[in-house]
Amino acid sequence: MLLQAMIHYHPYRCKTSVSTLRLGWWFLLLILSSCNHLFMDEQKPNTAENNFDLLWKIIDERYCFFEEKGIDWDRMYDKYCRGWVNRDIDNIDNSTSLFNIMARMLEELQDGHVTLDDGYNSRTYTGWHTAFPDNFEVSRINTYRKHGHTKYLENETSFSDLPESIGYLRCPSFSDKFNRNDLNDAMAMFKGLKGVIIDVRNNGGGLVSEAFLLASKFARKKTHVGYVRYKTGKGHNDFSDYYAHYVEPDGPNSFHGKIAVLTNRRVYSAANQFVSIISCLPQVCIMGDNTGGGGGVPISAELYNGWTVKFSTNPVFDINKRSIESGVKPDIPIALDKTIQGDNIIESAIEWILAK
Numbered sequence: 001m002l003l004q005a006m007i008h009y010h011p012y013r014c015k016t017s018v019s020t021l022r023l024g025w026w027f028l029l030l031i032l033s034s035c036n037h038l039f040m041d042e043q044k045p046n047t048a049e050n051n052f053d054l055l056w057k058i059i060d061e062r063y064c065f066f067e068e069k070g071i072d073w074d075r076m077y078d079k080y081c082r083g084w085v086n087r088d089i090d091n092i093d094n095s096t097s098l099f100n101i102m103a104r105m106l107e108e109l110q111d112g113h114v115t116l117d118d119g120y121n122s123r124t125y126t127g128w129h130t131a132f133p134d135n136f137e138v139s140r141i142n143t144y145r146k147h148g149h150t151k152y153l154e155n156e157t158s159f160s161d162l163p164e165s166i167g168y169l170r171c172p173s174f175s176d177k178f179n180r181n182d183l184n185d186a187m188a189m190f191k192g193l194k195g196v197i198i199d200v201r202n203n204g205g206g207l208v209s210e211a212f213l214l215a216s217k218f219a220r221k222k223t224h225v226g227y228v229r230y231k232t233g234k235g236h237n238d239f240s241d242y243y244a245h246y247v248e249p250d251g252p253n254s255f256h257g258k259i260a261v262l263t264n265r266r267v268y269s270a271a272n273q274f275v276s277i278i279s280c281l282p283q284v285c286i287m288g289d290n291t292g293g294g295g296g297v298p299i300s301a302e303l304y305n306g307w308t309v310k311f312s313t314n315p316v317f318d319i320n321k322r323s324i325e326s327g328v329k330p331d332i333p334i335a336l337d338k339t340i341q342g343d344n345i346i347e348s349a350i351e352w353i354l355a356k
Helices: 016-032 046-060 074-084 094-107 138-142 180-190 210-214 270-278 344-354
Strands: 115-117 122-124 150-154 158-162 167-170 193-197 223-228 245-249 258-262 282-289 295-302 308-317
Touching: 016 223, 046 074, 046 094, 046 295, 046 308, 074 094, 094 115, 094 122, 115 245, 158 180, 167 344, 193 270, 193 344, 210 245, 210 270, 223 270, 258 270, 282 344
Parallel strands: 167 193, 193 258, 258 282
Antiparallel strands: 115 122, 115 308, 150 158, 158 167, 223 245, 223 308, 295 308
């Protein structure tokens, strides 16, 4: 078994885009069944050089952002492999040196979805957020929540009342699914309010289906929210056409008033896509910092030695067919002022909602 393509892409569950997504899913399955040469190759001996060559080949044939990021992958091979081959790469320590060589090469992609895992250690690029201020401190939120007026869901999403008839929804992750009944009941808290603040700061992503589901609770009508493309061949630019995605109202207690979405650089992957999706609704304002990005659907593959590599494929785009890999820009950029006790980003959102 040379390469096991383990798809971690989660089909969107909203009623909104079922027909379109079924078409896209069918297209992806067709690719997987008819283009096996993209994913399989002959088994080779488990040597350091063969494992390195396989890793380089997997990324070369299946990664989706070479052109967008201006990466010369052939040069990466020269930089990280040939020097070690000349020094007999097969004599290096498989558990340390080879892992570090591979990880450093993958970090050149500057992609938080790209991860190398040997079963004990995992290495992922973190530069998409570490070089920027967090602009979020969870302790500051309680300054605004009314005592006893917060409802917590099983997936840690919370719904609160704020002063001035404003709702506050804190969604720290999309890693766990919503209980639809609980979500619908919680949404009832927002009935009749002037506006809602959706705080996704520090949300590192998870299930794309849950990002679509949450966005559907704020949609007035079926709305076009972006596109996805699928990798169709070994070439760096071998992609399918654009497949449109939509979101539409789902379930009772939807909210259609003014919505301020709070973001920072730690908003990534499915959360990054949530911001892109909900920004398409007319009553929404994105406030805070640029999101961290993560616009490629991640999948995993296995090397000869059992190590796994996760990487981005099938890029996602906004409604203007612009890649969201580098993040979504806020409508109103705001940095957290740490010289005050409260959260000035929340205060700015309240001010925007109350403005006529």
